[in-house]
Amino acid sequence: MVHFGWKFPGRTVVATSASGRCLRVGRETVTVDGGVPLKRVLLALQAVGRGLPVVPNFSWISMGTAFFVPVHGSGSRMSTLGQAVVRVLVYDAAVGCLRRLHRDDPEFQRMMYDRSRPLLLLRMTLQTQQPLKYAVREESLQDPAADELLLAFADPRAANVEVRKARAIDRDVIVRRFDAEPADAGGGELPRDRLGSLWDRIEETPVAGWLFHWFVRSFAFHVELLMSPEQFRVFWEHHRRLPLAKIQLRRMLRDGIENSACRDCDCICADLFMLRGKRHVFTKFIAEHLPAVRTNPGKQSL
Numbered sequence: 001m002v003h004f005g006w007k008f009p010g011r012t013v014v015a016t017s018a019s020g021r022c023l024r025v026g027r028e029t030v031t032v033d034g035g036v037p038l039k040r041v042l043l044a045l046q047a048v049g050r051g052l053p054v055v056p057n058f059s060w061i062s063m064g065t066a067f068f069v070p071v072h073g074s075g076s077r078m079s080t081l082g083q084a085v086v087r088v089l090v091y092d093a094a095v096g097c098l099r100r101l102h103r104d105d106p107e108f109q110r111m112m113y114d115r116s117r118p119l120l121l122l123r124m125t126l127q128t129q130q131p132l133k134y135a136v137r138e139e140s141l142q143d144p145a146a147d148e149l150l151l152a153f154a155d156p157r158a159a160n161v162e163v164r165k166a167r168a169i170d171r172d173v174i175v176r177r178f179d180a181e182p183a184d185a186g187g188g189e190l191p192r193d194r195l196g197s198l199w200d201r202i203e204e205t206p207v208a209g210w211l212f213h214w215f216v217r218s219f220a221f222h223v224e225l226l227m228s229p230e231q232f233r234v235f236w237e238h239h240r241r242l243p244l245a246k247i248q249l250r251r252m253l254r255d256g257i258e259n260s261a262c263r264d265c266d267c268i269c270a271d272l273f274m275l276r277g278k279r280h281v282f283t284k285f286i287a288e289h290l291p292a293v294r295t296n297p298g299k300q301s302l
Contacts, residue, residue, distance in 0.1 A: 012093075014120055016062055022123060025050065029086065030128055034064030034121040038081075039200070051131035053078045060203035064121040067112055069298030070226070070260065072252055072269065077159065079252040079262070082112060087125040093118035113259035115297065132180040134159065139175045146236035149173070150229055153251040153268070163249035168242050221279040224299035225270045226252065226261035231293055232268040242285060243278035246271070261294035271299060 016035030023041065024031045025048055032041055039059040045051050056073030065071055066081035067088060078084065086103050094117065101108040111119060137158075141148065152175050153161050159180035165173050203209045216222065227235060239247070248271040252262045261267055274282060286293060 012118075016064060016121075019122075020062070025128075028128055029125050031123065031125045032063045033123055034062060034067075036063050037061070038063055045128060046131070049131060050128040052081065052126065053084045053129050054081045056081065058203070059200055060209075063124060063126075065298065067121050067124065068115055068119075070113065070252065070262075070296055071298065072250060077253070079255070081126070082257075083255060084126040084128075085112075085124055086127055088121060089123040091120040091122060093120070098122075109256075110258050112257050130182055132159070132182060134178040134180050137177040137179065139177075141173045141175060143171050144173050146233040149175075149236070149249065150232070150268070152177075153249075161251065163247075165247040166245075168239050168244035168247060219276055221274050221276045221282070222299060223272050223282075224296040225272065225290070226267045226294040226296055227270065227290070228265050228267060231290055232270075234289055235270065235293075238285065238289060243274050243281050244272050245275065246273035248272075261296075267294075269296065 016033070019033050020036035020040070022031065022033040023036055023044055025044055030041060030045060030050075030052075037059070038056070038061050041063060042052065042055065042059060054071075054073050056071050061071065067085060070079075071081040072079050073081070088101050088108065088111075090099050090101070090111065091097075092099050099107070101111070103109075111117060139152075149163055152163065155161055155177055157179060158177040160178040162176045162178075163173060164176070202212050225231075225235065250269050250271075252267045252269050254264065254266050255262050257263055272282075
């Protein structure tokens with residue numbers, strides 16, 4: 001949220017970055033404090049020949065983020081890091097007590113992704129898996145229709161599918177399918193893009209990270225739409241007239257979580273980037289054509 005300049009008037013914001021002490025790797029799970037960086041967890045798991053079922057492009061986020069916003073990445077069969085969470089310890093300020101919840105508990109399902117509740121996530125346990133390595137099948141399409149892209153996301157062979165378009169006005173669309181197989185102990189390469197690797201290098205240096213956050217808040221507008229297939233068809237029909245400098249598409253599977261955009265259907269998430277001075281064109285389009293579309297609060301400029 002620092003990256004996007006979010007403010008929370010009337011709310012108490014608790015920084016958890018200093019609470020990242022607990023990191024216990026079990027046989028098939030890992031237990032962490034909410035403030036532990038994802039990067040640290042990935043390195044600890046890699047050292048013992050394990051991995052997470054889902055890994056986003058950017059790893060300098062706190063683990064607790066996954067309980068409050070959909071953090072998606074390298075998995076199509078399990079779409080978000082939150083789906084790997086099996087237990088949580090939260091402080092519920094509404095009732096003034098600690099609560100231990102399992103994924104099967106109805107209250108767990110109601111709390112996840114509900115940012116209106118006064119909750120502080122203290123500790124969480126996530127399932128792990130054998131690390132995987134990936135082979136990439138890349139295909140270039142010329143002005144594909146929405147249904148052609150939806151069909152690409154349904155590829156049963158691929159562990160992950162990613163669609164990219166450099167600019168909305170361009171004709172070329174790149175479809176990357178990642179086929180997974182078990183890796184040797186120590187971990188395999190993740191299906192990350194070059195931008196994700198660059199982001200991680202920037203965030204490792206505090207000064208560079210601060211400058212990058214300032215640049216994005218000052219000059220860029222970043223948003224991720226979470227669309228049903230019907231909404232995606234509308235977006236894709238009109239997208240070429242929008243001032244988009246980057247389009248990245250992924251599929252998020254139906255999860256049944258009460259506060260999730262994917263509660264009732266699979267969604268197409270569109271990670272979009274544009275100059276801040278042109279955002280009025282985009283917001284007008286959303287108001288006219290997709291007024292009910294959901295956005296990912298973890299990827300939303302103000």
